[in-house]
Amino acid sequence: MSRYLDKKYQDLVPYVPGEQPKENVLIKLNTNESPFEPSPEVQKVINNEAIRSLRRYNDPTNSALNAALAKTYGVKQENVCSTGGSDEMLDYAFMAYGQDGIAFADITYGFYQVFCDLRKIPSTIIPLRDDFSIRVEDYEKLPMAIVIANPNAPTGLALSPKEIQQLLETHKNHVVIVDEAYGDFAEESMIPYIGEYDNLLVVRTFSKSRCLAGARIGYAIGNKKLIDDLERIRNSCNPYDVTTLSQLAGIAALEDTAYFESCTNRIKKVRDTYYERYLTLGFEGPKSESNFLFLKHPKVSGETVYKELRKRGILVRHFSKERIGEYNRITVGTEEQMKRLEEALKEILYEKS
Numbered sequence: 001m002s003r004y005l006d007k008k009y010q011d012l013v014p015y016v017p018g019e020q021p022k023e024n025v026l027i028k029l030n031t032n033e034s035p036f037e038p039s040p041e042v043q044k045v046i047n048n049e050a051i052r053s054l055r056r057y058n059d060p061t062n063s064a065l066n067a068a069l070a071k072t073y074g075v076k077q078e079n080v081c082s083t084g085g086s087d088e089m090l091d092y093a094f095m096a097y098g099q100d101g102i103a104f105a106d107i108t109y110g111f112y113q114v115f116c117d118l119r120k121i122p123s124t125i126i127p128l129r130d131d132f133s134i135r136v137e138d139y140e141k142l143p144m145a146i147v148i149a150n151p152n153a154p155t156g157l158a159l160s161p162k163e164i165q166q167l168l169e170t171h172k173n174h175v176v177i178v179d180e181a182y183g184d185f186a187e188e189s190m191i192p193y194i195g196e197y198d199n200l201l202v203v204r205t206f207s208k209s210r211c212l213a214g215a216r217i218g219y220a221i222g223n224k225k226l227i228d229d230l231e232r233i234r235n236s237c238n239p240y241d242v243t244t245l246s247q248l249a250g251i252a253a254l255e256d257t258a259y260f261e262s263c264t265n266r267i268k269k270v271r272d273t274y275y276e277r278y279l280t281l282g283f284e285g286p287k288s289e290s291n292f293l294f295l296k297h298p299k300v301s302g303e304t305v306y307k308e309l310r311k312r313g314i315l316v317r318h319f320s321k322e323r324i325g326e327y328n329r330i331t332v333g334t335e336e337q338m339k340r341l342e343e344a345l346k347e348i349l350y351e352k353s
């Protein structure tokens with residue numbers, strides 16, 4: 001740190017992204033990316049013509065992308081805003097609605113705390129129940145915005161729309177941000193409710209279910225006035241945030257619904273099959289509505305499982321945070337990858353328990 005750095009950033013603890021290893025990791029299950037390549041339609045639109053168009057600035061209104069999103073979700077284009085990844089959208093939403101503070105769970109997406117620290121927004125941390133579920137009543141009397149990852153990360157558990165409606169009803173004076181980064185792997189979305197609640201903002205991403213983590217595309221769906229707020233902030237920070245190539249990729253990915261559905265269905269099927277199989281090995285953890293599993297074993301520590309998997313070329317995510325130190329978050333990969341993980345887990349249990 002230089003002596004010139006503004007004091008307000010000197011205590012900042014940045015978000016630590018999951019590792020993107022340069023070395024040869026055989027199976028990468030640590031950052032909830034899709035195990036599948038982007039749709040072949042995406043591969044077609046990133047062509048020489050697209051590359052030549054890079055001479056010009058990209059469309060700062062993201063209008064073709066927003067139109068494709070609106071069509072996909074049956075909303076109006078005025079209900080959609082897109083940004084460079086949903087992290088950026090979350091930052092904008094925190095800036096826009098964090099004035100009275102933001103409440104979120106103790107075990108949830110780590111970036112929420114970082115955004116609060118960066119923007120000097122007071123955070124109120126609400127512990128999950130012992131089984132990692134969210135107790136909606138804990139939020140009811142809090143006079144501040146709320147952010148809920150739904151399904152939650154790294155637990156994989158989701159609240160029902162009914163429970164989120166309860167939050168929306170009791171927070172008429174604040175925005176409830178529902179981060180549906182994993183929404184495509186879950187049973188239900190809050191998008192159908194945006195017309196009913198002017199304080200509901202749904203934030204989503206192309207990074208997980210649309211196989212485009214490296215393209216950095218996120219979006220929000222909500223009431224027109226909320227979207228106007230976000231555009232106001234976006235246009236004050238970085239109006240050219242979704243690159244030309246990313247806009248093209250995003251539109252092509254949205255249009256290939258068959259590919260999208262086949263990818264998400266395969267992931268959900270592999271997730272449920274291998275969850276059961278890992279439970280038979282003695283692993284424990286919540287039943288996931290996302291594209292990852294969150295598992296611990298009564299006989300081997302979370303850290304040992306992490307290290308032993310790593311030795312075998314399998315990378316999963318381990319968090320040192322006390323309440324979840326015994327767990328590992330494992331991205332659902334292909335059937336083949338999950339099978340190899342199962343074999344590695346068997347070996348580790350045999351050696352270490």
Ligand SMILES: *Cc1c(COP(=O)(O)O)cnc(C)c1O
Pocket residue numbers: 032084085086087088109149153179181204205206207213216217218
């Ligand atoms: C991955 C993730 C994001 C961020 O996604 P990007 O669009 O890649 O920035 C946001 N929220 C949660 C809960 C996530 O897991």
